[in-house]
Amino acid sequence: MSTRTSTCRICELLFILLWLSVSGQAGYPPASNPNTQLVNQILGYVNESVAACNDYYKYACGKWSEKHENDSFSEITGLIDHKVNENLIVLMDELQQRTLEPGSVEDKVLTSYQTCRQASESTRSSRTYLELVPPNEQIPWPQLKLRPDHWSSIKFQWMETLARLRRYGLTNVIFKLEVLPDLKNSSKYAVSIDRPYFEHKDQRLRGTLLTMLTLRMVGINSKKAWALARKVKLFESAVRELVEMEYEEKSEFYEELSLQQLEVQTGGQWRKYLEIVLGRNVPADYVLQVENSACLTALVHLVNGWNREVVATYIMLRFVAYVHKETMESDEPIECIQDVRRNMELATNLLYEQRFIGSEKLRQHQADILELFQLLRQQFLKKLDANSLQLLASELEMLRAKMLNMTINVGNMPNTADRTSFVKRFYADLHLAEDRNYALNHLRLLEFRTRRWFEQLDGALNATNFFFISDSETGMSSTPYYLLRQNIIIVPYGILQEPIFHHDAHDVFKVSLLGFMLSHELMHGFVSGGFIFDFRGNYNKLGKRIIMESEYSSGISCLNRNETDYLDEREADIAGIRLAYDVYFDPGSKFNLTQPSFTNLSLKQLFFLNLAQFFCGNTAPNDFADHDADELRLKQMLINFSAFAEAHGCREDLDNMHPAQKCRLW
Known part of the structure; x- marks a missing residue:
């Protein structure tokens, strides 16, 4: 290299460093500065023709649909999931190019993915599932009989059939059986039995027409399908009427009954049921936690x-609906990788961590999340010390212990040095078929997950190596969630990426979005539905007393003026935004409060605008599950928070976003 060329190159480097230092963006070329990128993205969604004080959702999210009209996701969490799915598809392509050890975790994940991609349509049919899982070993489903005399009704025992299907995860049909943390000792699990629930659409059959069409797909002629559809709908109506009319008020607590006592009381074959589910002998004195036992007695007699x-057909239809809810509808890569995530969450978490995060970045992420969580914890403890709800000392002490003992799990992974070996042992007895039979492998995966969940009955909960065996929807989601009985917040790996999280972004972005998400989950331990459990996850009567305290009950009544079916979520939203805001802006804040040069918005305006991105989307109001619509959630949060009105100069009682009366809990 000549002296002239070398000197010029040095000059160029000096110029670049000088420019970066002057611009305040050292370490990033202009186009890749995370703060600039985040601000530009946020402002790209803003509809400036709408006044922020009139309708903040339409102001902050007005152009979201336009920007993402051709995308498969409908909101920011969907965007994050889409990024995770695209990464995992890249990983699947890489695995296909490698020679994998037979039976390894990678081999099983790839087999699951390839089965979804390559299985014939016939192996996905309802009929295939039903042929693989008959009601018992003696008879097929009535609609699959080869000749009229091939189905003997006397051989059908509905509890036996439900037990066989429970091994694949089906529950809440005629009754609901779960394995849950013991209500008195959450460090161990117990069998819980309750009446069925019909509140959500996936907890009941669809209309008669759609029920008839499902029967037609199984192979029944139209005339018989119509008649049978009407009968099974009548049966479900009878069950639902019994549950919701005669036993509308749920029992205050549960009874501890042995299998023998439950059989004598209800007339059901509970011991045989449980032995089929667990795959082993169960003693007659095995104790269950039973709710609504009188309702269960009436249900057994009714069925x-x-x-x-008719009963067999009803159970069959609920099973068909269940397995199709648990599957993806196509063999496209994005659908199939979601299928793998929902069925093999622990495995995909491990592979995602190894391929796309790495040990160094993971330690950095964990440190960042833990630091933010600790600051949120300290802020909430300050609120307890202030005691604006005028709680008794014993009540405050219970809540303080709960907050101090709350933990956080990044990635929903066990806390062990050798995660690879742990995950390999976890999946050691999962055996997938190589013949690309979708229904067969799907049933094996469902049975495996259910078996692992029921195995928690056999040992105490290991808090050190804890990870949550989640349901399908949670397994393929990157949204943080709180486990009430374990007092743990799970933060999936997927959320630790833009636009939710960037290690080098300004603090305002971190606290306003990820900080709010964490504070929302944290507050689930301190809302109406969370108070009744203490820091160990055990039932505590003090929690019920807190709910009845005058200051708290007044706050709840205020929050529910605009009535909601999801009051706990509203409480967590409204308390959560205040907690995240106070962590950032209160005196003594550990965060950077200097006005940044990359925006003309004040930090407080930027805080609310970035937070609003969590709620932007184009999902129809009726499509939200377990929450109010995002537009309503954002509005309720902001109209009840004076800091928002102050940041935007809204006029009290003159602007929609600044009513004089505001609701507050903490």
Whole structure:
């Protein structure tokens, strides 16, 4: 290299360093500065023709749909999931180019993915599932009989059939059986039995027409399908009427009953049921936690009085609906990788961590999340010390212990040095078929996950190596969530990426979005539905007393003026935004409060605008599950928070976003 060329190159480097230092963006070329990128993205969604004080959702999110009209996701969490899915598809392509050890975790994940991609349509049909899982070993489903005399109703025992299907995860049909942390000792698990629930659409059959069409898909002629559809709908109506009319008020607590006591009381074959589910002998004195036992007694008598073919058909239809809810509808890569995530979450978490995060970045992420969580914890403890709800000392002490003992798990992974070996052992007895039979492998995966969940009955909860065996929807989601009985917040790996999280972004971005998400989950331990459990996850009567305290009950009544079915979520939203805001802006804040040069917005305006991105989307109001619509959630949060009105100069009672009366809990 000549002296002239070398000197010029040095000059160029000096110029670049000088420019970066002057611009305040050292370490990033202009186009890749995370703060500039985040601000530009946020402002790209803003509809400036709408006044922020009139309708903040339409102001902050007005152009979201336009920007993402051709995308498959509908909101920011969907965007994050889409990024995770695209990464995992890259990983699947890489695995296909490698020679994998037979039976390894990578081999099983790839087999699951390839089965989804390559299986024939016939192996996905309802009929295939039903052929693989008959009601018992003696008879097929009535609709699959080869000749009229091939289905003997006397051989059909509905509890036996439900037990066989429970091994694949089906529950909440005629009754609900779960394995949950013991209500008195959350460090161990217990079998819980309750009446069925019908509140959500996936907890009941669809209309008669759609029920008839499902029967037609199984192979029944139209005339018989119509008649049978009407009968099974009548049966479900009878069950639902019994549950919701005669036993509308749920029992205050549960009873501890042995299998023998439950059988004598209800007339059901509970011991045989549980032995089929667990795959082993169960003693007659095995103790269960039973709710609504009188309702269960009435249900057993009701079902026993109905035509067995109708009962069998009803159970069959609920099973068909369940397995199709648990599957993706196509063999496209994005659908199939979601299928793998929902069925093999622990495995995909490990592979995602190894391929796309790495040990050094993971330690950095964990440190960042833990630091933010600790600051949120300290801020909430200050609120307890202030005691604006005028709680008793004993009540405050219970809440303080709960907050101090709350933990956080990044990635929903066990806290062990050798995660690879742990995950390999976890999946050691999962055996997938190589013949690309979708229903067969799907059933094996469902059975495996259910078995692992039921195995928690056999040992105490290991808090050190804890990870949550989640349901399908949670398994393929990157949204943080709080486990009430374990007092743990789970932060999936997927959320630790832009636009939610960037290690080098300004603090205002971190606290306003990820900080709010964490504070929302944290507050779930301190809302109406969370108070009744202490820091160990055990039932505590003090929690019920807190709910009845005058200051708290007044706050709840205020929050529910605009009535909601999701009051706990509203409480967590409204308390959560205040907690995140106070962590950032209160005196003594540990964060950077200097006005940044990359925006003309004040830090407080930027805080609210970035937070609003969590709620932007184009999802129809009726499509939200377990929450109010995002537009309503954002509005309720902001109209009840004076700091928002102050940041935007809203006029009290003159602007929609600044009513004089505001609701507050903490």
